[in-house]
Amino acid sequence: MPRVSRWLVRSALVALLLGLGTLAAIAARPVAGLPAWVVLLDPAAIHLLTVGWLTQMVFGVALWMFPRASAAAPRGSQRLGWLAWAGLNVGLALRVVAEPLALTGQPLPGLLILSALLQFLAALAFVVNVWPRVRARP
């Protein structure tokens, strides 16, 4: 398994735990006496699971297992792989911080826009890298 795939899969597993933990905290809030702002983490929890866990796991496994790009660079560009990893995780982390603040009326527009751009850039880096590897057997 290439190094970038290992980091993508490890990060996906961490995001799974964070997403499920956040959902559990939201569910437990009334009985555990957790502060009211915990419920504002709901969109972040959903995105930890759909983007951080599922999408990131697909990125990691696809970069590892899809048909080879070429003999010289079998798994395409390592640089684009790392860009996808960094963009997805930094973008997601910024969202987890900035979105609840925005929902409480304290928006940090710069962080929200940066989060959106980084996540889109990650998706674009993945698609550019993997598209040539998705091909029928000659």
Place this chain on the structure above:
Amino acid sequence: MPQASVWFLRAAMVHLLLGFAAGGLLLAQKGLPLPAPVAPLLGAHRDLVLVGWMGQCALGVAWWILPRYPREPVRGPEWPARAAWWLVNGGVLVAAIARPAGGALAGYAGIALGAILLVGALLPRVKAFGR
């Protein structure tokens, strides 16, 4: 990789980009008033990412790697996959575009029909090796 999987996976990547672009606009507008209302994009964002990207990616990989039959056609007839591709992709786009006009139902009907066709073709391939 079979041709049908190439179609599913490439379409899934297009949906990924469209879905993340819509999601980016929805996220940005939480802190910055945008010139046009983007709230109606929420349904399209959900359909593009959950069905168009994740669902379709899983279907494309399943068609490729699930156990094959011992003789040709080794993955079974390709027409259910081709029909499912059109129904799922057409359905997601119809649901995304026509949602404000009540067109989501037609889109979901197409997606469901495509999913039924492909699941029907994939289920017999979920088997022990050598059978």
